[in-house]
Amino acid sequence: MDNINLLLVEDEPFLAKVVKDSLEQLGYCVTHAADGRKAFSLFQNHVYQLCIIDVMLPHTDGYTLAKQIRAVGSLVPVLFLTARTTTNDVIEGYQSGGNDYLKKPFSLEELYLRIAELLKRNSGNNIRAESAVRIGNYLFDPNSQTVKLGNSEIQLSFRETQLLKLLYDHKNAVLERKTALILLWGDDSFFNTRTMDVFISRLRKHLKSDPNVHIINLRGIGYKLVI
Template sequence: MDKLNLLLVEDEPFLARVVQDSLEQLGYSVVHAPDGRKAFSLFHNQFFDLCIIDVMLPYTDGFTLVKQIRSSGSQVPVLFLTAKTATNDLIEGYQSGGNDYLKKPFSLEELFLRINELLKRAKPPHSAFETQSAIGKYVFVPHQQLLKFGSEEHRLSHRETQLLKLLYDHRNALLERKQALITLWGDDSFFNTRTMDVFINKLRKHLQHDTAVQIINVRGIGYKLIC
């Protein structure tokens, strides 16, 4: 059985190490980020089953980080860690998209319990596990961010999954570049255009084992997924 992947965002080195080591001993795979900016970069390039996020972080605070995560369309469970205890802070945490709140100092046993409960609540209903799509000889499972080819499985990043899903929804038809940029990135700036081109090339590499599957560039207009 695959390990569950957790993102731990904590700027206190000692606490981060204790939490990471303890969770890894329980069988989780844990990626640590020391600040909100690094965490957001990791989030868009890896798949995570749950995020544990401190509120007071360098560069991007925890509340803002979770708002960014939610604005990308992700519903990944989020557990806040914080020394803040005011009611207004708790309300802001939930309004930003957090699912649970653990006040510092906390026991590791309570942390494990909260994580377990969040993961159980996040499990999709049985019917959701049957949601998959055929892309040529590939099987695309969006809710698991998986692309399968025979017995091989490849874990897609969150952004790769979003883009492939959008292409699949427009399969064998034109997906306009501007529509994709606004849907996934919020605007069609030059920087976002270049970024999307990078992700298109990544998807082409993921799909290269089936020559009948192609992502065609309609120059200056958009893309077309042929499958």
């Protein structure tokens, strides 16, 4: 695990020490920050392969920190640690740029597995290398995470960008629901399925001005982006 640098943002001293020490024993290099403001300063000046972020933080909360990380164009995976696990909380976490959610209290073994999975999934993440593409009358730019129609521009979240890119890669063909869930969420649980449905609805709203662009729901199978 040489040169795998993790940023741990946790304001509870005992938990932070336990997590940091445990991860370092596995060979990770872990930098700890106790508040969101310090964490973003560290992020701007160092390279990390993954960020582990508590939601409830002093100065800058975890959701805002994740948005700041995404705003500078970084695709580094973000794993939220939090006791806030209502549907709206989780959706807000994904909308802010999070990749996964781990509910407190959690086992260290589960944390290890989540970290390993996120690092594995991110190793092939190349959204930033993609060129802007046409989706009907829209110009979709994965780099800037936007869709443009004339002089109008819609800013997408990181998760919306990932999902729309996946739909575009399968345009006019079926994107299986399970495939999308595994690639973007890591598993095809019922909860993640409901969360993805929310993001599909948001993408439909973003693309509604072009009547020739449709995201079709194939019940029990998946989705199809028809251009």
